[in-house]
Amino acid sequence: MxxxxxxxxxxxxxxxxxxxxxVRSSREYRIAPFDQLKISVFGVDELNQTIRADSGGNISLPLAGTIKSAGLTLEEFSALLRTRLAQYIRTPQVAVNLEETTSxxxxxxxxxxxxxxxxxxxxxxxxxxxxxxxxxxxxxxxxxxxxxxxxxxxxxxxxxxxxxxxxxxxxxxxxxxxxxxxxxxxxxxxxxxxxxxxxxxxxxxxxxxxxxx
Structure with a gap:
């Protein structure tokens, strides 16, 4: 330099x-296509998984279905996932962490x-x-x-x-x-x-x- x-x-x-x-703080980071997320649902081990968003930024999960994750912060995605799961699980506790990102x-x-x-x-x-x-x-x-x-x-x-x-x-x-x-x-x-x-x-x-x- x-x-x-x-x-x-x-x-x-x-x-x-x-x-x-x-990376920027998790509160600011916005999910991008092909990002890999670690998703944990307390007390529901079968929903705990590490999953990668597809080319359109979509993530498909049991019970929750397909969620458009691209452009959402991790907190926003967690809130949306909780809303989807609340139809099947009482007061779901969800944690979402970024593992890999192509950004x-x-x-x-x-x-x-x-x-x-x-x-x-x-x-x-x-x-x-x-x-x-x-x-x-x-x-x-x-x-x-x-x-x-x-x-x-x-x-x-x-x-x-x-x-x-x-x-x-x-x-x-x-x-x-x-x-x-x-x-x-x-x-x-x-x-x-x-x-x-x-x-x-x-x-x-x-x-x-x-x-x-």
Whole structure:
């Protein structure tokens, strides 16, 4: 990031973001197509399930039927589900939690075949994220892959060697929603220029704090 000063940390991998860094609060979040919800109905185990909305944002449940969930907050969906179930269950107690959402995305740019934003569904790693961008280009510098992440309001970045990950030198790091991945991008690499001059062989990831000047 232009105008940033680097502070090298002792970490060998980027810390995981907090829940607040990844998604908006559950009171504000609105359900989208293909979101996966965990639904619990107290005292009625057969209605407890994890279910994914279809392409139209609809969710079909026993007794409740089909509910148009897209555009509703979790609280609004819970209230609608309680109303439907109240026809069969006295004072139903319903809890709805978001498990996965395609509205969360990762950005991949630089020397890849198809730069862009890609939805995250389930566990994501650096290699998988680059595969979503159709892989690195033929001229990509795989020793210079930078991941940017915001953690509790603090901007951080890590420099990875993709070839080293493929060789098993160190693990394929987890990637989270809102991460930005730069593959072989010279402007991103320049952030690490002084560090790389002192230690040109990247045997472990380099993790830094980005402090704006």
């Amino acid at each position: 232009p105008g940033s000063h680097l502070v090298v940390t002792k970490d060998t991998d980027l810390p995981a973001p907090s829940g607040g860094d990844i 969360q995305s990762v950005t991949v740019y630089g020397q890849v075949q198809q730069p862009g934003q890609f939805p995250i569904m389930g566990k994501m790693t650096l290699l998988r994220a680059i595969a979503l961008a159709k892989g690195a280009s033929d001229v990509a510098n795989l020793e210079e892959v930078v991941v940017f992440r915001t953690i509790n309001g603090q901007d951080m970045a890590a420099l990875y060697n993709l070839e080293a990950i493929r060789r098993g030198t160190y693990p394929d790091p987890d990637i989270y929603a809102s991460d930005v991945i730069a593959v072989g991008d010279s402007s991103s690499r320049r952030l690490f220029r002084d560090i790389l001059q002192a230690s040109p062989l990247l045997v472990t990831p380099i993790v830094v704090l980005l402090q704006r000047l």
